[in-house]
Amino acid sequence: MKKIASLVQSRQRSVRIAATVFLAPVIIIMAVFIIYPIVSTFSISLFDWNGISKDREFIGLENWKMLIHDRVFWFAFKNNLTLMVCSIGIQIPVAIALATFLDGAGRKVNFFKVVWFLPLLMSSVAIGFLFSYALATTGGIVTTISQSLGGGKVDLLGRAPQALYAVISVVAWQYIPFYMVYFLAGYGNIDINIYEASIIDGATRGQYFLHIGLPLLSPMIKSACILSLIGSLKYFDLIYAMTGGGPGTATELMATYMYKLSFSHFKMGYGSTTAAGMFILVTGFALMMQTILKGNGSSNDE
Amino acid sequence: MxxxxxxxxxxxxxxxxxxxxxxxxxxxxxxxxxxxSFKGQFEMLQKGVFDLPDSWFPTNFIGVLENGFLSYFFNSVILLAICLTILLFITACASYPLSRMKFKLRGPTYALIVACMSIPIHVTLIPIFKMSTVIRTYDSIFALIGPYVAFAIPISCYILTTFMTSIPASLEESAEINGCGKFRTFFHIILPLSKPGLSTLAIYNGVAIWNEFAFANTLTQSRKAQTLPLAISAFKGEHSMNIPVIMSVLVLTVLPMIILFIILQEKLVRGLMAGAVKG
Amino acid sequence: MAVRKFVVFLLSALIVLAFTTGCSKNSGGDKGATVSSETSTGSAGFGVSSKKLTITLWDIATEDPTKGIQERAVERFMTAYPNITVDNTHIQNDTYKQKLIISMSSGQCPDMYIHWGGGPMNEYIDSGFAVPITDLMKEHCDIPFLDAAIAQSMYKGDIYAVPFGGIGGSGIFYNKTIFNKLGLGVPGTIAELEATCETLKKAGYIPFSLANQNKWTGSMYFMYLATRYGGVDEFNAAVDGTGSFESPAFQYAGEKIQQWVRAGYFPDGVNSLNTDDGQDRQLIYTEEAAMMLHGSWQAASMRNDNEEWYVKNMDYFRFPNLASSDKPQNIVVGTSIGNGFSFNIHNDQDKLNSAFILATQYFNDDTYNSEQLATGRIPSIKGMGDTIEDHCMQKIWADFSSASNVQLWYDQYLPPAVGEAHKNTCQEIFGLTKTPAQANAELNKAMRDN
Known part of the structure; x- marks a missing residue:
């Protein structure tokens, strides 16, 4: 009995040691490059500081009070939420469909796979440029379609509600390939024997997808949702390149707002508060989502 | 039927x-x-961006290549190779205990990784810039290794942990019964079986690192240290940009990534994993 | 020992000779090392350092011709003073301010850096990253800079910057071929401009090409209309708090813009077009639009795109007068400082003098100025534009020379957060999503909150 207990103990100890050794490099690097900046952001958020001066005035929680009443910030947060809901709702289903198609059709559609992957490779400079012409009110693709159907010109990027949705669509276009590859790898991970067995059993593609593919893919779908959630709540690139937050502040996101405060308005103190607030919101949402979905990758054997 | x-x-x-x-x-x-990328600026603006170019002679490409494009290119290649090697190895190491071991701090560690995903990168620019001047890596590609690896870690650990969890436990158990320690099990069983996951990570992070701008712009200054995304701004003026030239820079930038993808996507095809198990 | 004494003597002799280079407009070109026959314009003790030192210099000249012109100025300096290394970095405009803030914040501010005057310059000065150079400018520089350029280099009574980038005005570029075809003349008043727009519209042209996604492009209309109505005083009063952005001039500007939007003087989807992507020049090149209110640098850009087409078709006129206003109508909206160099060199007069000489005698020398002129830029120096060849730039220079005042771009002059508020509200005026009254009230609030 005692022997077994000590065996268990020594096993636990060896697990602890192994875990520590395996995790150490990652934890150290994250501590230096991520955790330290987070701490410093929180500490700067307590100061009134223009970002460059040697004097900074400690003002306690004043910035935080301001943040709570900052209409622009909460409006930006609302835009982020819209982006989040649309991203999860569009990107993941489309990506599953594309991955399923590629998985089912096999090597003969390799060319499709490469082309479908292209949007992820394009830099936001090129995307911004191409879509400002493609979505142009005069001569743009959407306007041309609308006019051929007897409609009028469509101003997608210059008007408040549709500008946000136009950019959301472009963001989806850009990120779908990532989730496609992700799910494709997920299919690749499904044991070939399961697949063969089900096909021998006479299951159709549809049945296979619904009863075997999708359930086996579900941990990946859940983690894709978390990734998409975090990505859309801290999104920056294309909004900054395509609308600059405009028209007015209609497409402002938390990250673009924070960037402007910190690097062009000389309000580093308040900019850091915005960043810290954003960090709290994003982490909070992500952990909440994680709890709701529960079956994340790490908890299957708990 | x-x-x-x-x-x-x-x-x-x-x-x-x-x-x-x-x-x-x-x-x-x-x-x-x-x-x-084959047009002239005036030609593009006057005839519209959707028209075919007057000539397919690669004027812009020649100009770009003659203007030091290759130095940006090699910096990017070296940086990518270093970062991906470090990243994939340490992420695989970290994801192993997170997915397949039971220990007390696993939950909090996992939460920490999620939290690290949530940080907006622009707030880290100043602290990381300071760091690079202190350790004297500023204005070299080595200044970029730290932040690139660090910012790729959380999402990579997250993805890879999900992958490793789906590897059947039976394989690992049988290895342990055969007397394999945790380390041997990792290198001989888990790592080979994680290839689809690792390929996904290589593709995703490869693209992200290849196109990364904010850190590259902050932490480098002279051409000897600059990477491809900065080539775009080097070809951009104060008030105007020559769009076709920039498009040709972008085309040249994208090509290597397409090739990388074509190579790596083979690993994503079903069956390779089964082969690995059998072999 | 003797040798050492000799070296010391030689060095001091060289230093004395170096003083004599002074600071004069025509001292550029090939200065033979430190030997110059010119009489010193400065007191003893002024000159380039004879010690070995490095000056770090940041600018935004990423593209030729500016890049080459500035690099050659630096090279001439380094040839003349081989003991000094100028570590010159070009940073792309879009991220320049971000990079400067980061390096200032980390104590790595360059010795000499470019800026545009206005709100950001004041922040740099307040934070201790620019030293006053009033005395140096008075005693060691006889370049006849434009008064407005010096005024824009000043803060709280001291001069903090050496202008070098050249003036930047704004006005209306127009397609003279279209104007001739329709028998249109250059409008002298806003009423005539509106009549011109009506004629153009009837003939199927878009009167103004405007790409207002970038916000500062549409701001030019607002600034000119407000300035024509209320001069610079009303703006200054709104800034210092004795007046308000809700006063009549800004109301007039907002209403006029919306009237023009409704009348169809601007392209469809004006707020979605992007000037960086060339969508405004595109409308000009395709001859769909006839006029474009823009910065004077567009002359060089268009010339660069297609010189032949530009010379044949494009011309320029100043923003017309408001006949009913009693305020001066010859105010130009733009910048006379262009770019300025400020110096982050503390407690080292020797080094500061060296950098100052670089900024005044190598930038701003004859070679530099003639190269600038040749590429369509006019240095901020009196009389400088008289020899420019570009037909549009000649007119822009004439405007500048006769201007009673230069209204600096609002978004550069105002504190940055207020400048942003101006650009946002102005864009909403163009989008008809806010009434001028709402927009101006919001702008005024941003000003008061700052």
């Missing part, structure tokens, strides 16, 4: 049409980029 074949044919036809539709949506913007 006949009925289901008809159904299946219809399903494939519909899927095929949608596939071609999606093919156009992804290919056409890319083609625009290529087409415009």
């Amino acid at each position: 006949n009925n289901s074949r008809v159904k299946s044919n219809i399903a494939w036809t519909v899927a095929g049409i949608l596939a071609v539709f999606w093919f156009m949506i992804t290919a056409i913007p890319f083609l625009f980029m290529v087409i415009n």
Whole structure:
């Protein structure tokens, strides 16, 4: 009995040691490059500081009070939420469909796979440029379609509600390939024997997808949702390149707002508060989502 | 039987049409980029961006290549190789205990990784810049290794942990019964089985590192240290940019990534993993 | 020992000679090392350091011709003073301010850096990253800079910057071929401009090409209309708090813009067009639009795109007068400082003098100025534009020379957060999503909150 207990103990100890050794490099690097900046952001958020001066005035929680009443910030947060809901709702289903198609059709559609992957490779400079012409009110693709159907010109990027949705669509276009590859790898991970067995059993593609593919893919779908959630709540690139937050502040996101405060308005103190607030919101949402979905990758054997 | 074949044919036809539709949506913007890279600025603006160029002679490409494009390119290649090697190895190490071991701090560690995903990168620019001046890596590609690896870690650990969890436990147990320690099990069983996951990470992070701008712009200054995304700003003026020239820079930037993807995507195909198990 | 004494003597002799280079407009070109026959314009003790030192210099000249012109100025300096290394970095405009803030914040501010005057310059000065150079400018520089350029280099009574980038005005570029075809003349008043727009519209042209996604492009209309109505005083009063952005001039500007939007004087989807992507020049080149209110640098850009087409078709006129206003109508909206160099060199007069000489005698020398002129830029120096060849730039220079005042771009002059508020509200005026009254009230609030 005692022997077994000590065996268990020594096993636990060896697990602890192994875990520590395996995790150490990652934890150290994250501590230096991520955790330290987070701490410093929180500490700067307590100061009134223009970002460059040697004097900074400690003002306690004043910035935080301001943040709570900052209409622009909460409006930006609302835009982020819209982006989040649309991203999860569009990107993941489309990506599953594309991955399923590629998985089912096999090597003969390799060319499709490469082309479908292209949007992820394009830099936001090129995307911004191409879509400002493609979505142009005069001569743009959407306007041309609308006019051929007897409609009028469509101003997608210059008007408040549709500008946000136009950019959301472009963001989806850009990120779908990532989730496609992700799910494709997920299919690749499904044991070939399961697949063969089900096909021998006479299951159709549809049945296979619904009863075997999708359930086996579900941990990946859940983690894709978390990734998409975090990505859309801290999104920056294309909004900054395509609308600059405009028209007015209609497409402002938390990250673009924070960037402007910190690097062009000389309000580093308040900019850091915005960043810290954003960090709290994003982490909070992500952990909440994680709890709701529960079956994340790490908890299957708990 | 006949009925289901008809159904299946219809399903494939519909899927095929949608596939071609999606093919156009992804290919056409890319083609625009290529087409415009062959034009002159005035030509592009006057005739419209959707027209074919007057000449397919690669004037812009020659100009770009003669203007030191290759130095940006090699910096990017070296940086990518170093970062991916470090990243994939340490992420695989970290994901192993997170996915397949039971220990007390696993939950909090996992939460920490999620939290680290949530940080907006722009707030880290100043602290990381300071660090690079203190350890004297500023203005070299080595200044970028730290932040690139660090910012890729959380998402990579997250993805890889999900992958490793789906590896059947039986394989690992049998290895342990055969007397393999944790380390041997990791290198001989888990790592080979994680290839699809690792390929996904290589693709995703490879693209992200290849196109990363904010850190590269902050932490480097002279051309000897600059990477491809900065080539774009080097070809951009104060008030105007020569769009076709920039498009040609972008085309040259994208090509290596397409090749990398073509190589790595083979690893994503079903069956390779089964082969690994059997072999 | 003797040798050492000799070296010391030689060095001091060289230093004395170096003083004599002074600071004069025509001292550029090939200065033979430190030997110059010119008489010193400065007191003893002024000159380039004879010690070995490095000056770090940041600018935004990423593209030729500016890049080459500035690099050659630095090279001439380094040839003349081989003991000094100028570590010159070009940073792309879009991220320049971000990079400067980061390096200032980390104590790595360059010795000499470019800026545009206005709100950001004041922040740099307040934070201790620019030293006053009033005395140096008075005693060691006889370049006849434009008064307005010096005024824009000043803060709280001291001069903090040496202008070098050249003036930047704004006005209306127009397609003279279209104007001739329709028998249109250059409008002298806003009423005539509106009549011109009506004629153009009837003939199927878009009167103004405007790409207002970038916000500062549409701001030019607002600034000119407000300035024509209320001069610079009303703006200054709104800034210092004795007046308000809700006063009549800004109301007039907002209403006029919306009237023009409704009348169809601007392209469809004006707020979605992007000037960086060339969408405004595109409308000009395709001859769909006839006029474009823009910065004077567009002359060089268009010339660069297609010189032949530009010379044949494009011309320029100043923003017309408001006949009913009693305020001066010859105010130009733009910048006379262009770019300025400020110096982050503390407690080292020797080094500061060296950098100052680089900024005044190598930038701003004859070679530099003639190269600038040749590429369509006019240095901020009196009389400088008289020899420019570009036909549009000649007119822009004439405007500048006769201007009673230069209204600096609002978004550069105002504190940055207020400048942003101006650009946002102005864009909403163009989008008809806010009434001028709402927009101006919001702008005024941003000003008061700052």
